[in-house]
Amino acid sequence: MKAGGPVVRSSRCSRFRHRTATMATILLIDEDHRYRRLLGDQLTRFGHLVTEIALHESGRTLSDLTCHTHRRPDVVIVDPVVPAVDGLLLMRLLCVASRRPVLAHSIRSIDDDVVRMLRAGADGFLPKPCPPAVVDASVRALLRRVPPAPPPAPSEVGALRIDVAGRSVSVDGRPVALTRTEFELLAYLAEHPGRVVPRSQLRTRIRAEGLPSAASLDVLLSRLRRKLGERSTGTKYLHTARGRGVSLRPVPAREQITQTSGSDAAR
Known part of the structure; x- marks a missing residue:
């Protein structure tokens, strides 16, 4: 598995679901x-859906979290101590952007370091390494004190409207019946509008639905x-x-005209 890019792990992919x-x-x-991969695998065995990413690649994640159509995590677990990177600043930004509980998890467990992490916005601290059961219990303890993450706002891509909270999709106001997997x-593509999502991420996300x-x-x-x-002669939304992968974005008006002209000529 490549180290770069976010990785999604689901408990439905695991034979050891708690x-x-x-x-x-x-x-x-x-x-x-x-360590990130190991902890991610272990947390899925307790029934969690885990998205893992390297700290130095978290800039795009910060941007996503500020988007009102992006699904927010219930909890963020972060090791902010990294050489040559201001991890504490990134953790502060994560706290502000996510507006969710943040759990600092680091090998730096001396008192001064822990105090700095908590003052930077962390809601709790766990030393690294830590038994997965303790991490799971800490996550659940945090979630008992806060409401669930709010659903993202409906996303509109041209005439396409995706309402995650209502689990509905419409085109030009007409409902579109989709299966759960579809x-x-x-919805996952709508979390990253205009961005190419690698096929490996899409496969991982839907593997829980039995499409490996x-x-x-x-x-x-x-x-x-x-x-x-969408017709075979042109693309409206799924590019x-x-x-590389697939992106969800509307077709520019000029490109729509070209596609329409090509379709008419084909007739």
């Missing part, structure tokens, strides 16, 4: 790829395009970047 777990969405930010894929292969993703995208009214 029987009594109530899934929370966790944003895990840590520069140590090996909706989750479209690239072929299944292609079939799913084809069904979505058809239901959203494929060959070798």
Whole structure:
């Protein structure tokens, strides 16, 4: 697995799902790829949905968190102590942008370092390494004190409207019936409007719905395009970047005219 870019881990992908777990969405930010992957895997076994990312790549995540159409995590876990990076500043920005509980998790556990992390905005501290059960219990303790993360605002891409809270999709005001997997894929793309989302991330996100292969993703995208009214001669919303991934964005007016002209000529 590549170290770069966010990685999504779901408890539905795990054979070890905790029987009594109530899934929370966790944003895990840590520069140590090996430890980040290990902790992410362990937290999914307790029923959580974990998105993991390196601290030095968290700038785009900060931008996403300020977007009103982006799904906010229930809890952020971050190790802010990284050489050559002002991790405490990044943690302050995370606290402001996410408006969610932030748990500092670091090997730097001397009193002065812990005090600086808490003063920078962390709602709690756990030393690293820490038993996964303790991390899970700390996450649940934080969530008992705060309400769940609010749903994102409806997203509009041209005539396409995606309402995550209401779990509805419409085009030009007409409802579009989608399966659960189709909706989750479209909603995930809507969290990153205009940005190319790698196919590996899309596969990971929908694997919980039983579609583990690239072929299944292609079939799913084809069904979505058809239901959203896209023709084989042109694209309205779902754009494929060959070798990179898929983006959700409206077609510029000039490009729409070109596509329409090509379609008319084909007739």
